[in-house]
Amino acid sequence: MNSMRKAKKFFFFILTQGIILIFLLAHSFYQIHADQSWLEEKKRMVRDLELTDLCLFTEANYTRHLTQADRHTAFQNSPLALEHFPSGSILLPPEHLKK
Amino acid sequence: MEGWERQKNILDFSLSSLLRRKGKNLALVFVYTLLVFTLASVLFFTHAIKREASLILQDSPELIVQKSIAGRQEQIPLRYLEPIQKIRGVQSGRGRLWGYYYDPIIGANYTLMVPEKQTLESGKISIGQGVSKTRLVFPGDTMEFRSHDGMLLQLQIQQVFPSESELIASDLILLAEDDFRRLFGGSREYATDLTLRVRNQRELPTIALKIAEMFPDTRIILREEILRTYESIFNWRGGMMVFILVGALLAFIIFAWDKASGLSLEERREIGILKAVGWETSDVLLLKFWEGTIISLSSFLMGIIWAYAHVFFTSAALLAPALKGWAVLYPEFKLTPFIDFSQVATLFFLTVVPYTVATIIPSWRAATIDPDSVMRT
Secondary structure, eight states: OOOHHHHHHHHHHHHHHHHHHHHHHHHHHHHHHHHHHHHHHHHHHHHHHTSSSSSSOOSHHHHHHHGGOOOOOSSSSSSOOOOOOOHHHHSOOOOOGOO | HHHHHHHHHHHHHHHHHHHHHHHHHHHHHHHHHHHHHHHHHHHHHHHHHHHHHHGGGGSOOOOEEEEEEEEEEEEGGGGGGHHHSSSEEEEEEEEOOOOEEEEEEEEEEEEOOOSSSSOOOOEEEEEEHHHHHHHHHOOOEEEEEEETOOOOOOOEEEEEEOOOHHHHTEEEEEOOOHHHHHHHHOTTTTEEEEEEEEEEEHHHHHHHHHHHHOTTTEEEEEEEHHHHHHHTTTOOOHHHHHHHHHHHHHHHHHHHHHHHHHHHHHHHHHHHHHTTTTOHOOOOHHHHHHHHHHHHHHHHHHHHHOOOHHHHHSSSSSTTTHTTTOSOOOOOOOOOOOOOOOHHHHHHHHHHHHHHHHHHHHHHHHSSSOOHHHHHO
């Protein structure tokens, strides 16, 4: 009887986690739906203000406006400047510079 | 029904066996959960950012023209606009005014911009939530800026953008053209860059080519390139991703090595005893399969749940120090929980399956040896 309870406990444990996952999935669907108006609002801001980038990093101009960076950005502080902003080492160069 | 009972009995035995080495197995579950949590957090975060970027940047300018001198972006003369607008297919164009301002009081960088559609009175500004929170300023307050000629410029806050817009406008300050010119100087005949709208998307490369031929000192950025940049942002080649992936890979090598290098003496003896009391090789393999599944499935599910809560309920608080860098103004963006199920499935197959397989193989080797010789070792 006692050993049976262990298997049952494990099933309940997995079942609970499964239910939490289903709840999170429902939360994801609900939140995506609820955020639609804000996504539209952000789209409107991007269109009206002619924005080009996400505000992810504000420490350096070429990581704040990643898509506006050019081939010389890395050397703008001095011709031999090394990367010294952490976000510069996280991000990849913009797509048009990879051609 | 009998098969199900057999499975339950073996599962019971597996759990008892795991609980006999409680300390070791709990530590294993903890590390395993942490590993899945880290990987899933990065996957959830990067996918949500990419998805949101692809949605909201769809309406960014179709074509941007910048002037470049000696490798630096310079102000572009507005007279460039007239011949560009005459190119067939160009619908409209305008000079965009924007730049950066370093606030020495708090050490933060702001993006300053003159809006086209939203008309602001001179002396008034609209600011992003990040600026408001960092400088502790609110509608009605004034902010001081030091202009290019050393004068102090006082601008009154008219509006603070809602917190939901932080992902695009956290550091943004909108101001009138007159204030922008007063702050940064420069001639009215110049703008920071030019933005163009075109009639037909398919004509964009041709228009870009014509502009490049017309003005060889310009650099052209297409909207498609902006979108592609954010599609590949935080790619595995990026610094942080490489380190996380290498860390995860090393952790899995340790896991797999620990399991595949063989069983402990105690585990081998346990298998020998089970065989001696009449267990089949298939029963022993089933036992080990359940042991592997209990650990890997529990860890996987817990890791995924905690990662979701971390990224979407706490705005990825644990990833923030890595992303924040030296920035004083850091946007607290609430990401929309876009989930890529294929990524979750990949994570499942990369974590649960190899661990379970690595558990079974050495057990199969031990289970096929004569029980007498196993018990004697």
